[in-house]
Amino acid sequence: MIGNDWVVRYENRYLQVQTSGCRHAPAKAKVVVCEWEDGRLEIRYRGQKLQWEELPEKPEPRRETRAEKKSKPYGGTPPTAQHPWKQSYQEMKVWNSPVEKAAQV
Numbered sequence: 001m002i003g004n005d006w007v008v009r010y011e012n013r014y015l016q017v018q019t020s021g022c023r024h025a026p027a028k029a030k031v032v033v034c035e036w037e038d039g040r041l042e043i044r045y046r047g048q049k050l051q052w053e054e055l056p057e058k059p060e061p062r063r064e065t066r067a068e069k070k071s072k073p074y075g076g077t078p079p080t081a082q083h084p085w086k087q088s089y090q091e092m093k094v095w096n097s098p099v100e101k102a103a104q105v
Contacts, residue, residue, distance in 0.1 A: 006019060
């Protein structure tokens with residue numbers, strides 16, 4: 001499988017896939033590594049050879065710093081004193097559904 005940094009690990013070797021050209025595999029894609037009897041290696045994606053080069057050591061992971069999200073202050077108007085959120089439970093009016101109102105008439 002190709003990593004996010006376009007590196008394929010094969011038998012503790014790191015193979016960097018070249019992304020130039022129109023034929024390249026996307027990151028996280030499954031590839032086939034073919035090792036021939038004479039020691040040649042091929043990386044194939046959907047039956048097509050990919051260009052690659054071997055890396056001498058394990059590549060360092062990239063450290064991405066994300067911008068910290070800042071909370072926005074509430075920009076609306078606060079609820080009035082008559083708003084249900086501002087009333088206590090005992091002061092709330094009883095709600096009659098339209099079905100009950102029709103039955104009372």
